[in-house]
Amino acid sequence: MSLKIKVDWNKLLPLLAAGVAALIVLGTIIALIAGKRPGIAYRKSDPSGAEQIKGAGQEQMQFKEFGTLRTRLLANEGSKEAGSVLLVTPWLSYQNDDSAFYEELVSKKNLFASYMLEFFSTKSNNQLLSTGEK
Structure with a gap:
């Protein structure tokens, strides 16, 4: 007994790309709200x-x-x-x-x-x- 699942890549890949984009946007918003500025010391002469x-x-x-x-x-x-x-x-x-x-x-x-x-x-x-x- 073999169970084959057919995956529709045309629907799955855009959802995956949207999820990655949402994760990046969410991470950016959290970083901006946190107010920490990592690497600021690298700009000091x-x-x-x-x-x-x-x-x-x-x-x-x-x-x-x-x-x-x-x-x-x-x-x-x-x-x-x-x-x-x-x-x-x-x-x-x-x-x-x-x-x-x-x-x-x-x-x-x-x-x-x-x-x-x-x-x-x-x-x-x-x-x-x-x-x-x-």
């Missing part, structure tokens, strides 16, 4: 490169417009592997009222960044770890 150093007082500013620099370190002695990749985000502090120094930093930003990249590219991972922070 980053702070400017020169901003106050927290806790350093009003006389110190920091210059962070170098961004993140990437370079390859030298291989460690005796190692056959290539050197590690180093990502560094450098910043310099300066006096708040020293606008001439700030202008000098801005005008020579690429030169200073190349000096930093050159410095790190001449060091190995072990050399950097042995010097530590000073």
Whole structure:
């Protein structure tokens, strides 16, 4: 005994499409009524490169417009592997009222960044770890 059900796709597919459309419209209405705005923080711009150093007082500013620099370190002695990749985000502090120094930093930003990249590219991972922070 076999029971075959004949499905009329010409009637079922428009009903299914209408159901999906109603679900999308209902979800949109609920999201608008809820008032939450997910992703709003993605539209905020980053702070400017020169901003106050927290806790350093009003006389110190920091210059962070170098961004993140990437370079390859030298291989460690005796190692056959290539050197590690180093990502560094450098910043310099300066006096708040020293606008001439700030202008000098801005005008020579690429030169200073190349000096930093050159410095790190001449060091190995072990050399950097042995010097530590000073």
